[in-house]
Amino acid sequence: MKNFKNILLVFTLSIAILSCSNDDEDPVANDVTLTFNNTFGDETIVLGGAASASATENTSTEGQAHHFSEVKYVISNIRLVQIDGTEIPYNINDLDNGATVINLSNPSSLDYVLSEIPTGEYNQIKFGLGVKSSLNTLDQVSFPDFYALAGANDTEMHWEWGTGYRFTKIEGFYDTDDKTLSVHTGSTVEGTIDDESTYTQGVDAYREITLDLPTNAMVGNSAPIISIKADFDMLLSGATNTIILGEGNATPSIHTAANMVLFVDNLGGNGSTDTTGMFSIESVTN
Amino acid sequence: MKNKQPFITIEQSMKAIKFLIGYIGLTMIVSCSTDDLETVPFENPEVELSIPANFPALNDAFFSNVPTQYGVALGEQIFFDKRLSTDNTISCASCHIQENAFADNNIQAIGVEGRVGIRNVPPIQNLAFMQFYNWDGSKLKLENQPLVPIITHEEMDSSILEVMGKLEADSEYPEMFRKAFGDSEITPDRIYNSIAQYEYTLISSNSIYDQVMKNEGVDFTESEAHGYQIFQQKCASCHSTELFTDQSFRNIGFPINTDSNEAGRARVTGDLEDSMSFRVPSLRNVEYTAPYGSFGQFATLKDVLDYFDNGVLYSDNLDEIFKNNGNRIPLTELEKENLILFMKTLSDLTFISK
Numbered sequence: 001m002k003n004f005k006n007i008l009l010v011f012t013l014s015i016a017i018l019s020c021s022n023d024d025e026d027p028v029a030n031d032v033t034l035t036f037n038n039t040f041g042d043e044t045i046v047l048g049g050a051a052s053a054s055a056t057e058n059t060s061t062e063g064q065a066h067h068f069s070e071v072k073y074v075i076s077n078i079r080l081v082q083i084d085g086t087e088i089p090y091n092i093n094d095l096d097n098g099a100t101v102i103n104l105s106n107p108s109s110l111d112y113v114l115s116e117i118p119t120g121e122y123n124q125i126k127f128g129l130g131v132k133s134s135l136n137t138l139d140q141v142s143f144p145d146f147y148a149l150a151g152a153n154d155t156e157m158h159w160e161w162g163t164g165y166r167f168t169k170i171e172g173f174y175d176t177d178d179k180t181l182s183v184h185t186g187s188t189v190e191g192t193i194d195d196e197s198t199y200t201q202g203v204d205a206y207r208e209i210t211l212d213l214p215t216n217a218m219v220g221n222s223a224p225i226i227s228i229k230a231d232f233d234m235l236l237s238g239a240t241n242t243i244i245l246g247e248g249n250a251t252p253s254i255h256t257a258a259n260m261v262l263f264v265d266n267l268g269g270n271g272s273t274d275t276t277g278m279f280s281i282e283s284v285t286n
Numbered sequence: 287m288k289n290k291q292p293f294i295t296i297e298q299s300m301k302a303i304k305f306l307i308g309y310i311g312l313t314m315i316v317s318c319s320t321d322d323l324e325t326v327p328f329e330n331p332e333v334e335l336s337i338p339a340n341f342p343a344l345n346d347a348f349f350s351n352v353p354t355q356y357g358v359a360l361g362e363q364i365f366f367d368k369r370l371s372t373d374n375t376i377s378c379a380s381c382h383i384q385e386n387a388f389a390d391n392n393i394q395a396i397g398v399e400g401r402v403g404i405r406n407v408p409p410i411q412n413l414a415f416m417q418f419y420n421w422d423g424s425k426l427k428l429e430n431q432p433l434v435p436i437i438t439h440e441e442m443d444s445s446i447l448e449v450m451g452k453l454e455a456d457s458e459y460p461e462m463f464r465k466a467f468g469d470s471e472i473t474p475d476r477i478y479n480s481i482a483q484y485e486y487t488l489i490s491s492n493s494i495y496d497q498v499m500k501n502e503g504v505d506f507t508e509s510e511a512h513g514y515q516i517f518q519q520k521c522a523s524c525h526s527t528e529l530f531t532d533q534s535f536r537n538i539g540f541p542i543n544t545d546s547n548e549a550g551r552a553r554v555t556g557d558l559e560d561s562m563s564f565r566v567p568s569l570r571n572v573e574y575t576a577p578y579g580s581f582g583q584f585a586t587l588k589d590v591l592d593y594f595d596n597g598v599l600y601s602d603n604l605d606e607i608f609k610n611n612g613n614r615i616p617l618t619e620l621e622k623e624n625l626i627l628f629m630k631t632l633s634d635l636t637f638i639s640k
Contacts, residue, residue, distance in 0.1 A: 138433065140447050141474055147445075160438040161424060182546075188554045190426045200426070203556035258558045 026220035032080065032114045033225045034125075036102050037282060038071060040233045045071065047104055050178040060236035062244045066181060068172035071104040071232065072157060073267075074150070074165055075112065076135070077128035077208075082120045083216065090114050095135055095146035101157055102230075119220035123213050125228075129268035129277065130167030130206040133189055133199070138163050159186040167205050168267060170235065174245045181250050183235065185264050203261055207268025210275045215284040227282040234278035238266025330354045330465060333483075335414075338491040340499075340528045342415050347427040353483040356465035361484030363462060364477060369452040370435075371398050371442035378435070378481070381407045385638050387571035388488065393582030397441040404440075404545045406582045409575050411637065412568065414486040417533055421564045421580050422551045428482040433474070446474045453477070490570050490637035491528075498631070506631065513628025516621045523607060530569035530632065536605040537563040539598025539613060543581045550580070559603050573633045587629060591622040 038045050040058035047069055048055025055067040076099035078090040091098025103109040130136075138158060140147040150157035150165050157166040170183040185205045191198035217224035236243045241262045243249070249259040269277035333353040337344070364370065368377040381395050382388040388410035395403035405421050419425040425434070435441040436449060453459040453472050460470035467476050497504040506514060517525075526532045535551040542562060547553075551560035564580045578584040584593065594615040598608055608614065617625070 138437065139474075140445055141450075144447065151445075158437065161420075161434055163430065163433050163437075188424065188556070190424070190430070190554075201423070202554055258552060258556045258561075261556055 026119050029116045029118050030219050031223040032117045032217060032219060033223065034112045034114065035225055035227050036110045036230055037227055038104055038230045038232060041231060045104060045232060047071065050173050058233055061242055062236070064174055064236065064245055065176060066172055066174035066236070066245070068170060068232070070169065070171035072155060073102050073168040074130055074157065075100055075102060075127050076131050078114065079126040080114070080117060080122045081124035081126065083123050088118055090117070093135065095131065095143040099131065099146055101149055101155055103155060117219050122217040122219060124210065125213065125226060126208065126210045128206055128208055130185070130187070131165050132206050133187060133196070133204060136164040136187055136206070138165065162186055162188050174250060179250065181245060183263050185260050205260065205264045207264060207271060207277060208275065209268065209277060209279050211279060211281050213281055213284050215286070217284050218286045222286045225285040227285070229280050229282045231278045231280070234266050235263060238278070239274045240265040240270045330356045333358055333487060335487060335489060337489070338528065341412070341491070342527050342529060344414050345417055345428070347429060348414050348486060351429055351479045351482055353486050354466065356462065357467070357480050357483040358487055360462045360466045361480035361482070364481055365484055370444060370449055372444040372448065373398050376442055382410050385574065387411050387490070387574045387638055389575040391576060393577055395441065397438070398443050401440040403438070404543065404548055405580055406577065409568070409571060410485055411488055411490045411570060412529055413488065415529055418565055422554050423535060423565055424554045428485060429478045432478045432481045446477070449477065450474070490634040492636045493570065493634040494631040507627070509624045509627045510631050513624035513626070516625050517628050520615050520617070524566045525569050531566040533565060535560060535563040535565055537561065537601060537603050539600060539604050539608060540579050541583045541599065561603055562601070563603070569629055570632045571634055571637065573630045574638060587626050588622060591617055591625060595622070
């Protein structure tokens with residue numbers, strides 16, 4: 001019995017010592033939270049119906065008043081970049097664990113927690129607005145969770161005829177008489193998965209965003225919060241296009257991808273000279 | 287001198303036992319391999335399709351999904367299965383009705399709960415020879431199409447997992463999948479491929495027109511022959527080849543579908559030049575597929591021809607052939623009558639009846 005007690009004592013001490021030494025070192029990984037602040041300029045958007053008095057009203061550079069009743073978009077293909085340039089991909093080929101739908105009417109969707117990010121110092125984040133073509137197949141078998149999240153009745157982010165996801169879905173009203181505004185974006189490319197040379201038709205509405213962090217995110221003992229601003233003023237008054245809403249482009253007939261691309265380039269950048277689109281980093285909290 | 291032994295020696299009996307053990311072992315091995323053999327696909331020959339020599343080339347996808355006896359049988363079973371829809375009321379065949387050349391007579395497609403889609407149901411015929419599918423050519427491979435009606439709200443409003451669950455619970459399907467694909471696993475691709483295999487077999491090439499062209503002892507009537515002549519002069523630049531479509535996309539100034547989701551081919555390509563352009567439809571079996579136009583604008587063929595004669599809607603991307611001819615196809619009443627008689631020679635009774 002005495003022996004046993006001794007053994008237990010040694011064992012307990014060992015555990016305690018090991019625990020202590022763990023505490024002294026940085027953890028090998030920690031969470032990083034992305035929090036999306038959806039704004040018109042500096043003002044966080046409040047959604048509202050046609051005659052809503054509380055909805056945030058915005059005016060485009062062309063003088064068109066508009067406000068939104070619904071705003072949703074897909075974020076995927078997230079990569080955090082360390083100061084030495086090492087890219088840490090976050091489940092980039094797994095929509096269930098690496099993609100999300102930001103839905104302004106659902107506050108909990110505005111925070112997206114990246115778990116198990118390796119300890120280190122990060123100075124850049126990259127992500128996709130939408131879903132890259134190789135994963136944009138409405139593959140319910142491979143990604144049942146994301147399929148359900150995107151397709152839920154209050155989300156409606158399936159684009160059935162294109163058998164892909166909607167990348168952004170914006171509903172709202174414009175001009176003083178509150179005409180309907182409806183911007184849906186998504187890809188229509190057709191071809192062999194993973195072989196872009198076979199994409200003989202269609203529009204790729206997926207956009208890669210690259211944002212430098214104003215303060216390095218220190219992952220380890222701290223679990224940083226990166227606050228990302230999505231400035232929807234850019235929808236009509238973007239870096240690439242200045243858009244005047246009218247009969248030809250304000251309604252969902254902007255599915256006629258020609259008009260759609262103008263909105264896509266404003267929201268997600270044109271892929272060449274503009275790789276930030278409507279996004280910027282507000283702050284990094286370590 | 288032979289030493290006859292009435293009894294076997296111990297040595298011999300040991301041999302016998304060893305042999306027996308060996309035999310049992312061998313039997314077990316054979317049994318095992320027999321079990322394995324049962325999961326190997328038994329003979330599932332490719333279906334011999336009689337492909338008309340003068341038809342355009344097959345879609346490349348066909349060669350990666352060549353119809354087999356049991357693949358086609360499975361695809362046909364699924365095609366007629368209402369469990370593809372969320373409430374088990376609509377099958378592919380509910381809208382794609384054989385006696386209508388696998389189209390129907392509704393103005394626009396009608397799905398679950400009577401929901402109305404934005405377009406007219408296209409016939410399913412000679413799809414193996416098409417390079418684009420749907421009115422707007424949104425799909426390039428037939429295998430990529432079945433998911434669309436399965437998930438579309440106005441069509442079957444289901445999901446592929448829901449469909450797979452129903453098929454897995456069925457007493458016949460697992461065996462049919464095994465015969466078609468070698469094992470009983472039900473996968474999305476196997477569902478899509480078998481449906482496409484069945485559709486590849488739906489070839490219409492036995493109309494009066496075909497019989498005339500093949501000199502099978504049938505002749506056009508005088509009126510049909512006149513109609514054919516008019517057709518070659520005024521229609522065949524678009525309704526060309528033995529499919530009676532050149533598979534191009536054109537805006538021919540038909541009355542416009544004001545559904546805000548409709549943009550014609552432009553919603554696929556993003557090119558405003560394609561606005562309200564649709565694929566030139568085949569005229570085979572056109573007698574059975576009324577009404578006509580992308581959303582059933584015209585009740586009869588006569589209505590279509592009257593419209594062409596009276597003049598179509600102008601737009602910037604109106605087809606050049608119309609632009610160069612005063613936005614119309616002038617036709618006399620006799621020409622219209624005989625054109626319709628000619629078009630009816632494209633009816634294939636063997637295709638629309640089992």
